[in-house]
Amino acid sequence: MRISIDHDRCMGAGQCAIAAPGVFTHDEDGYSALLPGHDPADPMVREAARACPVRAITLHET
Template sequence: MSISIDHDRCMGAGQCALTAPGVFTQDEDGYGALVPGHDEDDPMVREAARACPVRAITVAGP
């Protein structure tokens, strides 16, 4: 599975980090970021993408 965050679109709502904290965090500016060494197979990844109010997260693959 491939996970990407469109940093131009992200507004820092933090829904991704709240929904899948093992995969997403917020950077020093408050914007979405991936946790180093994250588990791409975390079952909450797709839910976190759906929770993003500006649809800044893309999940591709199985």
């Protein structure tokens, strides 16, 4: 699975980092970012995408 974040939509709510802290973090501006070496197969990734209040996270099946 590939994860993409629409940085134009992200408002920095942080729900993704709370749901999947091994995959998501915040960049220096407070917006969602992927951690280096993240595991896209982490079972909490789907929950993080669902929890995003502005639907800025898209999951792409490979």
